[in-house]
Every structure is written in structure tokens, then in C-alpha cells.
Ligand code: NAD
């Protein structure tokens with residue numbers, strides 16, 4: 001399948017197929033200078049197969065230790081040093097082979113190298129294939145905050161080889177599934193219903209169902225990004241569950257829960273708030289919880305986390321006007337709204353109901 005991201009002269013395609021990296025990769029990477037960037041888990045699994053396709057080019061590799069802790073500026077700086085030491089020109093292409101950590105860092109490195117080198121994404125986690133590889137958000141973390149240093153920089157293309165998911169650990173699979181379910185909660189009721197019918201097949205990693213889930217997810221993200229590349233409006237809908245989720249991640253200091261797991265809990269909390277406000281039907285909360293459970297995802301905050309912890313990490317314990325908090329809240333039509341205009345009492349009740 002192919003999905004187009006329509007951004008004028010920066011438009012690109014997302015190609016989704018099994019075995020993509022083992023066949024005809026040179027078609028997508030005609031450049032004569034190529035840097036393959038990966039991490040210590042993914043590199044040993046796939047870089048040899050990729051490089052075998054690239055006999056026409058000078059190919060370099062850079063591999064860093066897997067994990068969010070590597071998402072730092074000094075690691076990106078090491079990539080730039082390698083490019084300069086090897087005298088790679090601005091016409092080179094940096095290829096991200098890995099999950100969202102590799103993609104975000106490689107994209108940022110490409111955006112800045114000589115003011116913009118080529119950038120291609122080969123995402124290998126479900127989360128990266130349905131979310132982070134599409135849309136051009138690149139970043140590294142700063143000691144004072146996640147993703148605080150970055151740029152919008154679109155790739156030249158995204159190559160989704162669904163076979164690379166075969167090696168993905170089960171927990172990472174579920175974490176990616178949380179973002180797929182997010183598209184279901186945000187989008188058409190058709191996709192939500194499709195997910196309900198196919199979650200068992202998706203968890204069994206049925207190839208046909210998985211490819212379809214990735215295609216629909218990429219199409220939804222592509223449409224939203226084409227509409228609002230810089231997140232001045234509608235793109236913020238993709239943050240459904242993320243405000244509560246980030247509070248959980250901050251509380252856990254990135255140790256306990258994976259991002260997708262925190263988002264799963266966050267979506268339940270956002271939907272619970274929407275129900276408390278009378279904006280969403282209780283039935284939709286039940287459907288979401290059932291879907292997340294089928295995806296082997298958590299639906300409650302970690303034990304011991306209190307409403308006060310949420311208020312603290314959401315910035316609501318400061319003298320900030322609570323009305324400033326903008327949340328993505330589901331509506332019964334299978335769509336959602338971004339609202340700062342809700343009853344704080346309902347939020348307090350939602351937090352109390354969620355933390356126990
Ligand atoms: P990740 O890149 O850390 O990958 C998760 C783990 O899976 C790592 O240990 C990795 O080595 C391993 N792995 C990756 N592919 C594998 C494979 N095929 N087989 C076996 N192991 C494999 O994490 P992630 O969940 O992919 O991405 C999370 C990151 O993405 C965060 O830093 C987040 O900020 C970022 N993100 C960015 C965007 C965006 O729009 N740019 C969106 C969402 C998330």
C-alpha cells in the first residue's frame with residue numbers, strides 16, 4: 001500500500017509492504033552518500049540486509065545504545081562529526097533504521113547538517129510505523145524536558161517494512177497498538193469498529209490485518225499533518241491521552257511505563273472526563289477500555305499515583321489558570337475536540353475516580 005503526505009513541494013509517500021528493505025531499496029535511495037543510523041538492538045538485525053542493496057553508494061553506519069536515554073544532543077553531535085570526518089556533502093541522505101528514538105534523532109541531525117541533508121525513515125517499531133515516522137517532528141531531549149530541542153523536518157520518504165516487526169518484543173507491540181487505538185478513538189467509527197473486530201488478529205500479528213491497521217493509521221496521520229503541519233490547530237488532536245499520559249511518564253521518570261502504555265491510561269482518563277462532562281457516552285468509555293485490554297495495555301494509573309501527582313505534573317498546582325489546560329476530549333461521534341473550556345470539578349472527579 002502507499003499513502004501520500006500532501007505538503008506541496010515537500011510531499012512524500014509512505015510505502016507499506018512486507019520485505020521492502022530486502023528488495024529494490026536502491027530505487028528509494030539513489031543518493032551516492034548514505035549514512036545508516038540505528039541503535040544497538042535494531043542495527044545488528046537489519047543493517048547488513050539494507051547495506052547489501054546499496055552497492056551504488058558510499059555507505060556509512062552510526063549505531064548508538066538503544067533507549068530513550070540516548071536521545072541527546074551529544075549523540076547527534078557525534079553523527080555530525082562522523083559526516084564531516086567523511087566529508088559527506090549536503091546531498092547525502094541520513095536513513096533512520098529503528099524506532100521513534102532513532103527517527104527523531106536522525107531527523108534532527110539531517111535537518112541541521114549543512115542546513116538540511118536528505119532524510120529517509122525506515123521505522124521498525126509499530127509506534128514508529130503508525131506515528132513517529134510520519135509528520136516531520138524531530139527532536140532530542142534536554143535535561144529540563146523531553147523533546148525540547150528539535151525541528152519540523154519532513155523526510156523524503158518513509159519505507160515501512162512490516163516484516164521488521166517480527167522481531168519486536170510483545171510489550172513494544174502493545175505500546176504501538178495504543179497509538180493505533182488512538183486513531184480509532186479519534187477518527188471514524190468505521191475504524192473503531194474494524195479494530196474491535198480485528199484486535200485478536202492484530203495481537204496474533206496477522207500480516208493482512210497488521211498491514212491494514214498501519215495503512216489506515218498512516219492515512220489518518222497524513223491527512224491531519226497535510227492540514228496542519230505545524231500544529232496550530234487540528235494536529236493537536238493526535239495528543240489524545242497524551243496530557244494525562246505525560247503526567248504519568250513524568251511521575252515515573254520514564255522508568256516504569258512505556259510511552260504507549262501511559263497514553264493508553266491517558267486515553268481512558270480523557271474519555272472518563274468527557275463522559276463526566278456529558279460530552280461522550282459511557283458506552284464509548286467501555287468500548288475503549290475493552291479494546292485497550294484486548295491490546296494487553298494498562299487502563300489505570302500506576303499504583304500509588306494520586307490526583308495531586310497528576311495536578312502537579314499537569315502544572316495545575318501552580319497559580320496557573322486551570323482554564324489554560326487544553327485537553328483533547330472524545331465526542332460520541334467518534335471524533336474529538338480540543339478544549340480548555342471544561343468544569344474543573346469534573347476533572348477533580350475524574351482524577352479521584354481514576355486513582356484507586
Ligand atoms: P524506541 O525507538 O526506543 O524503540 C523501542 C525499543 O524497541 C528499543 O529498545 C529498540 O531498540 C527496539 N526495537 C525497535 N525496533 C525493533 C525491532 N524491529 N525488533 C526488535 N527490537 C526493536 O521507542 P519507540 O516506541 O519506537 O519510539 C518512542 C520515541 O518516539 C520517543 O522518544 C518519542 O518521543 C518519539 N515519538 C516521536 C513522535 C514524532 O512525531 N516524531 C511521535 C511519537 C513518539
Ligand code: ZN
Pocket residue numbers: 131179242259263
Ligand atoms: Zn504518542
